[in-house]
Amino acid sequence: MKVEQGVRGLCKSRRFVPLFATQFLGAFNDNVFKTALFVMIGFYGLGQNGFLPAGQMLNLGALLFILPYFLFSSLSGQLGNKFDKAVLARWVKVLEMIIMAVAAYGFYIRSAPLLLACLFCMGAQSTLFGPLKYAILPDYLDDKELMMGNSLIESGTFVAILFGQILGTAVAGVNALYCRDTG
Template sequence: MIKKMLPEFAFSRRFAPLFATQFLGAFNDNVFKTALFVMIAFYGLARDSWLPESQWLNVGALLFVLPYFLFSALSGQLATRHDKAKLARYTKMLEVAIMALAGLGFLLQSVFLLMLCLFVMGAQSTLFGPVKYAILPEYLREKELMMGNGLIESGTFLAILLGQIIGTVIAGSSTHVVAGVVLLIAALGLASSAFMPSTPPQNPQQIVSRHIMQSTKQLLRDTKKQPELFIAIIGISWFWFIGAVYTTQLPTFVKIHLGGNDNVFNLMLALFSVGIATGSVVCAKYSKGKLNLAWVSAGAIGLSILGTILVGLTHGHAFSGSLFQCVYNGVWRITLLKR
């Protein structure tokens, strides 16, 4: 049944190992991060530290996202210079090592060690990011690229949703369970990457700059030369920024304002994901495959108004506000992706 719904290449070696590797990577990112945040917010992991629990969540979100800004240019250079499949395997080896260290952090209940692992995990994901998209044209035919991109994108969101749910569920288990789960997922990702076909380097003479900030500035200058691309990048970055803010603050919001536990937090995460999916479907249906920037304005206005309303809502009313907020988020994102 599934084979009839998906294209033939989806089950071939030139796509399936890549899909599995990126899916497991995004899945593990969110299992680890969500389990850590839930353990801090609801199970007192950072109770004896010098920072309040809510502040640790903000620090964790910053540490996970910061590598994307610092190392994106570097990761692009590495992906251009080297065999992308081999680079994917190296990043997955790094992930196994990071998760082994994170497992030790869970066993010792060391919030400092876990925050270090969160930062390095963000760096590892940054290194893998250009690989999973840049390798697609080398694996797929031109007519298969759109479907391949769509499968990777949808797989990423599914991995994020499932990772957040599983992370919340296992956070209430023993630290041995959490440590074992994240290490197992990392090992599976490494195993799947071993089946990715090798590809010739795109440009073996590509210079890999040691000056990280200089490379980042140059990357920003290059994108500014293409106004439409730059605006789309800003819009998509804003989408991810809003998503990060909401998912980071949700544990504190649920605990303090809703008086809920980790199960309520899980429900809020589900509403957040359903809202984004609903907005994406609505936008895709009514735009009829054409770029319509009115949807960007509608999404931005909806985000602003409902975000303001959500501030004043507590208890049960907050659920409806969250759902509609995310619908507008999805509308905005799908329009910018088309751009």
């Protein structure tokens, strides 16, 4: 099997495309949210109502997003081994939608503490989904497709991170007037 045919075949496969789209959009969503939040805190004064200075909020945000990876990584692997991976992945994605709905409300009411809590929850959600997306691949792909599937998932993640950071910065810029009107 040629590499070109393998990529085309996987990109048209109903076994692979839903997982790829799910992980791509999840990484994209994480980075739009995180980048927009950090830009709005750092450049537009979101949360400058006595909660914490901007520099400390940015550091706290970075900590809150990364901390779940240390706290919940082993739990995520155990859950993936104990329960049906596809069902677990669906529930983790439902959790992501709920967190993002709360985050949208947090942006609406301009609540930095609520948004930072959502950032922690998104880190936890990403921690739960990360091992699942790789563990589920052998269930849906043949052995010959597994390496290509892993590489597409990984490269898609990097592209999603890049596009998410670009859009997050743009979204924060559009909302600059919204945040400046606080007070």
